[in-house]
Structures are given as C-alpha cells and as structure tokens.
Amino acid sequence: MTKYGVLVDVGKCIGCHACTAACKVKNDTPEGIFWTKVRAYERGTFPNVQVYTMPWGRCMHCEHPACVSVCTVGALQKTPSGPVVYDAQKCIGCRYCMVACPFGVPKLNWDNPLPLIQKCTLCADRLAAGLEPACVSACPTGALKFGDRDALLEEARGRIKGSSYVNHIYGENEAGGTSLLYISPVPFEELGFPMPAQEPITRASEIAMSITPVTAVAAVAVLSGLYWVTKRRSKGVKEE
Amino acid sequence: MTTIALKKPTAAGRVILGILILLAVLGLATGIYRLAVGLGATTNLSDQYPWGLWLGFDFALIAFGGAAFTMAAVVHILNLRKYEPVLRLAVLTGFLSYVSVLIILVIDLARPDRFWGFLVFSNIHSPLYEVAWCIFLYTIVLALEFAPLLFERLNQPRIVRALHAAVIPVAIAGVTLSTLHQSTLGTLYLALPERVHPLWWSSLMPLLFFVSAIGLGLSATILVTLIVRKVVGREPEVGVLAGLAKASVWVWVVYLVLRIGDLLLTGKAGYMFAFDTRSALFWIEMLLMAIAPIILYSMPQVQQNKSGLFWTSLVVTGGLFLNRFNTLFSGEPVLVRTGEVEISYFPSWIEFAVQIGVLAAAALALYLAVRFLPVFPEAKEV
Numbered sequence: 001m002t003k004y005g006v007l008v009d010v011g012k013c014i015g016c017h018a019c020t021a022a023c024k025v026k027n028d029t030p031e032g033i034f035w036t037k038v039r040a041y042e043r044g045t046f047p048n049v050q051v052y053t054m055p056w057g058r059c060m061h062c063e064h065p066a067c068v069s070v071c072t073v074g075a076l077q078k079t080p081s082g083p084v085v086y087d088a089q090k091c092i093g094c095r096y097c098m099v100a101c102p103f104g105v106p107k108l109n110w111d112n113p114l115p116l117i118q119k120c121t122l123c124a125d126r127l128a129a130g131l132e133p134a135c136v137s138a139c140p141t142g143a144l145k146f147g148d149r150d151a152l153l154e155e156a157r158g159r160i161k162g163s164s165y166v167n168h169i170y171g172e173n174e175a176g177g178t179s180l181l182y183i184s185p186v187p188f189e190e191l192g193f194p195m196p197a198q199e200p201i202t203r204a205s206e207i208a209m210s211i212t213p214v215t216a217v218a219a220v221a222v223l224s225g226l227y228w229v230t231k232r233r234s235k236g237v238k239e240e
Numbered sequence: 241m242t243t244i245a246l247k248k249p250t251a252a253g254r255v256i257l258g259i260l261i262l263l264a265v266l267g268l269a270t271g272i273y274r275l276a277v278g279l280g281a282t283t284n285l286s287d288q289y290p291w292g293l294w295l296g297f298d299f300a301l302i303a304f305g306g307a308a309f310t311m312a313a314v315v316h317i318l319n320l321r322k323y324e325p326v327l328r329l330a331v332l333t334g335f336l337s338y339v340s341v342l343i344i345l346v347i348d349l350a351r352p353d354r355f356w357g358f359l360v361f362s363n364i365h366s367p368l369y370e371v372a373w374c375i376f377l378y379t380i381v382l383a384l385e386f387a388p389l390l391f392e393r394l395n396q397p398r399i400v401r402a403l404h405a406a407v408i409p410v411a412i413a414g415v416t417l418s419t420l421h422q423s424t425l426g427t428l429y430l431a432l433p434e435r436v437h438p439l440w441w442s443s444l445m446p447l448l449f450f451v452s453a454i455g456l457g458l459s460a461t462i463l464v465t466l467i468v469r470k471v472v473g474r475e476p477e478v479g480v481l482a483g484l485a486k487a488s489v490w491v492w493v494v495y496l497v498l499r500i501g502d503l504l505l506t507g508k509a510g511y512m513f514a515f516d517t518r519s520a521l522f523w524i525e526m527l528l529m530a531i532a533p534i535i536l537y538s539m540p541q542v543q544q545n546k547s548g549l550f551w552t553s554l555v556v557t558g559g560l561f562l563n564r565f566n567t568l569f570s571g572e573p574v575l576v577r578t579g580e581v582e583i584s585y586f587p588s589w590i591e592f593a594v595q596i597g598v599l600a601a602a603a604l605a606l607y608l609a610v611r612f613l614p615v616f617p618e619a620k621e622v
Binding site for chain 2: 066069070071072073074075090091092093094095096098099100101102103104106107108110111112113114115116192193194196197201202204205206208209212215216219220223224226227230231233234
C-alpha cells in the first residue's frame, strides 16, 4: 500500500496563501482557526533583505505520532496510507495531544463551548477519491507536492544535490520520521522550526504502559503474599 | 447509637464554616457558568498552555489522597494494627480527595458532555486512559472502604458485616489500583520529553511519583488527623503519628537517592547548579518535600510534638504540590521555545474560584463526616 507524503519546498513558495484559502474552504474551519498557514521570514537588513515564505503550522502526520499514542480515547489514529486522522465523535477534549505534539500542531477552538481539536487531516476523504489534498491542488508553484513518501524523499535528495539548499530533509527522521518533508535554502532552526529528537517521542511511555498488566498481577501477588505472611505471624503470636 | 460529643463550633468555627459554604457556592456558580460558556471564556488556558491550574491541582490531590491506600496497606496488608485508629480518617481523606479530583476533571475536559468516553473507547497506549479507568475503579473501592462508616451510623449491622468480610480483597484491589495510577501519573510525563524540563523529566518518573505518593500519604494522614482532632477537641494519638513520621523518613530517603542519583547519572548535574529560576524551584521543592521531612521527622522533638508534626507535614504537602506543578509547568511549550508565540499562563479568577470552591466543599464534607459518622474508633465510649 502506498505511503503518502507531502514535499514542501521552501524555495518555491511565493507566499500566495492559496493553500491556506483552499484548506479553509474545503474544511470549513472555525473562525480564526487555520489548519495550514503561511509563515514569512526576513533575513538580513534593509536594503539587503531576503524574504522566505513557507507553508506552516501544519500537522506533520508523523510515522509514530505522539498524539495517537497518548489520545485517551483513541480519537486520533494513524492510517496505513500516512494521514493521521481525527474522529471528532470520540474526542473528550482532554488535550493530551496538544501537550504531547513535538511540533505544537493541535489547536482548540476555545471560543466554542463544545470545542474540538483542530488539525490538518491531509484531506483523507479526497485521497480516498483519488484526489490530492486541497492545499496541494491549489499551490501554483509546486511548492507543495503530493506522492509516495519514499519517492518524495528521493526527489528531495535530487533537488538538494548541487544546489544551495540546506543538506537536510526536515521530517526524514524528526520525531521518528514524518509524512511532511521540508527542504529549504535557509537552515531550519533559523526559520524557527521546532527541532525535536530524531526518534519517536513516546517510546518511553509506551514501554511503561506495556508492563501495566504485569505490574497489576505482581502487585496482587505481592500484596496477597504480604497479607498471608503477616497474618500467620500475628496468629502465631496470639497462639503462644 | 454511638455519636460523638463534639465541641460545639465556636464563634470562630462558625465563621470558618460560613466562609467555606460561601466559597463552595461561588465554586458551584462559576463551575456551572464554565459549563455553559466554555473554557475559552472562563479560563486563561491556551493552545500553548492547554493544561493549567485544574489539572495541576488534580495531580497533586491524587497524591494527597494516597493517604488511603498507604494506610490500607499498613493496617490491612502489613497487619500493623497499631495504626488502625487513623485508618478511617485516611480513607475519608482519600475518598474526598478523589471525588474532588473527579469533579474538577470533568469540568476541565473540553467536552464534559463526553466524560464517559473512556468507558466506551480505548487506547491501551495512553497513560491517561489507564489513569481514567484506575481513578474510576478506585473511587468505587474508596466508597466501599468508606461505606462501613455510613452503614454503622444508619444502624445496618448486616451490611456492615458484609463489608467487613470483603475488607482484605477490597484493600488489595485498592492498593493495586493505586500503585498503577500513582505511577502512571509519572508515565504520563514520560510521553512529554519535549515539554518537561530536564530537571523533572526522568525515565524513573513512574517510580518517583509512586514513592512520593506514599510519602505524602503518610504526611497527609498526620496532617488531617491533627487538624480534625483539634477541631473536635480530642487528643490525637501522637505515638501512632510518630510511627508514621518515622516510616516516611525512609520513603523520602529512597526518593532523594533515586531522584538525585538519576540526575547525576544522566549528566544533568549542571541543571541543578545553573543558578536560574528552574534550579531555584528544584531546590526549594527538594527542601520542602524530601529534605525537610528526613531531618525533621527524625527528631524526637518533632515526632512527639503535635506542632512539630503539623508544620512538618504541611511543609511536605506544600513541597509535593510544588513538585507536581513544577513537573507540569517547568518546561516551555514548543512554539514559545521557537519564538513563534509569545504567551504565558496564569489562572483566571474563575479557575481559582472553581478550584477553591471544590476544596471548600471537600472540607465541609470532611467536617460533616467527622461530626455525624463514627470516624473515630473510640466513638463508642461516649
């Protein structure tokens, strides 16, 4: 099965916001809430200023999503084809996903008395119909490119080679790898990208959770044993 | 029927009760308002600070409620009957703490209308899923441990006998459930390595949270026993409390060794002596929560002295509350760290009102329970 990804080329983005508008229209997101934005970064001082724009604040659709791991009710799920989807019917609003995401992606429409988590779903319904995500379709310069993740990685390496681009594909290994892949002529830290560890975020908690059943059984066994021993000892004292 | 000849509330006592009622009513009103208009309108929570005062207090209160499982283990599992006189009050403390936690948890959920979700939907990888289930089941256990007080008062000896017959399995279930969720509150933070400051994030967090819950459980028992005994005008059994104090010294020694040892072995000594706000908070927390009880509870002058026991227990409680809040707030949200968003968090007055209101209601419930239920084993002598 194809594992999809999106290649984001910072050098190709012209800051037209077509992606922002397309996403807003397609998903009808609440007022003030955007599932994808555009960020502008200015480098240098006047008159020698260079402006870079890039699609920003989007769900990275991680390979090992922290949000999926911690979601209390499993409302967030990683699909085999790549997108991390959100079941709005299950969500109880615990907001664990919001503190867990190493990219600070999930938002909440706080103004609504009954809010829901807000994040890009990679237009999973459009993908099912054989279409590309709305943002990718709207992008006039090809700064957003949709396709097979491995193929996109290859393409990214090709674009970097021999160019002035930073020799790093952001998302190849960040947080254990993400479906969104960024390449850029400017260092990612300078652009203000979060720099999470290059491994799945929730490894430690998942290991701890996996020993819960054993811990429960061991606790019952130890406690029962302690009770039996101390009961016998006190009975022994009484009988003397 | 056994009733206790309590001191009638003094004028000062009546004023305090009046204030507690007022605070509880204010909490109820603001809580209902929050449910009506939503979190955005009533709290200062934000996308960068989605967890705030309510959850911080909840995590600390759960440790305070550890008084129940600690004393249940001491009396029922380890069969140390000497400590039986303080067991009922410890169970009551636990029961009221957990009910308070549940109320605040539901109010804190962005979708309180779906609070039952964890019963129907699952995620076995999620520490919060396990915590939700354990708290749910353990509150039922606490109700069963509390029930004899109620049914003794209602003069139902057969129900009381049935409850007593089940006391050991119920105690084992309670201590098991507590072991699970007290440690899983630490596991919760294992999933947040980018969010928690290095001085607090540790692969030992589950163990540290569990050990500190036992430590606070012992101090909470001492604290509540002293306060309640003072209010009803009866002498506390200082010898029993001294025993709890002495035992907790060892708990805090274990905690300190684990915590400092882990920091040293993982190369974080630099953070401890960075002379910044975080290191200051760290040392204040260590001093109040662990170092103070190790020194003070070891002293016979403190062990045998009501005032010494009271103040030391209060200090430990403050230290642990600081620890739980530090763990939650010590790190920076990722978008604040990258400079994209400039925002901080301080609770709104409504957040304070709801929290204080629930605590006031719990204090009132404690007072009523002590007044009308056989909390003290020597109630029969009146």
